[in-house]
Amino acid sequence: MTLARHLAALDLLRARxxxxxxxHLAELAVEEPTEEQAEAEREALALLLETRWGPxxxxSLYSLVARAxxxxxxxxxxxxxxxxVPxxxxxxxxxxxxxxxLTRRGADGHGLLACVTGVDPP
Structure with a gap:
């Protein structure tokens, strides 16, 4: 199951x-990398994570892009x-x-970007 693999990958990133x-930065594989499938997987994973850590x-990263x-x-x-990602x-x-x-990988479709960091957002 893809969601189980995504959760395991996040747990591994957090434990290392x-x-x-x-x-740690990783792209989580999406089996059917259309925008709709990647978005559905991100939302499903976010719902599972919400049960662990809250909403x-x-x-939006627009302001960071503008600052950069x-x-x-x-x-x-x-x-x-x-x-x-936007x-x-x-x-x-x-x-x-x-x-x-949610990433865009050109002709290869979309994917999920996951990051675990101790660096505070700017």
Whole structure:
């Protein structure tokens, strides 16, 4: 089951020690990578995570993209995230942030971006 694999991947990212950069970033596979399927998987996964951690914050990354475009240095992983997805679902879990976003992979369709980080959003 795809959702079970996604949950396991997130649990693994949360359990692993952070590298020097302070985050783990992964693209979770979507079996049928159409926008509709990827969005449905993101929403289903978010509902499961909501039962664990409560409702996510829904965050548009437009302002980060604009700030980066104006020359501001955006700390990683947030610079990578805002360059990859237009908005995120965000949870604060203990001392970490858990991020879900919907990516566009060109002709290959869409995917789910997952990030676990100790770096606060800018």
């Amino acid at each position: 020690a952070f590298p020097e950069e302070g985050y 996510p914050r829904l965050v 475009g104006a020359g501001e240095e955006i700390p990683e992983p947030w610079g990578l995230i805002c360059a990859s 908005d995120i679902q965000l949870w604060r879990v203990e001392a970490h942030w858990v991020v879900l976003g």
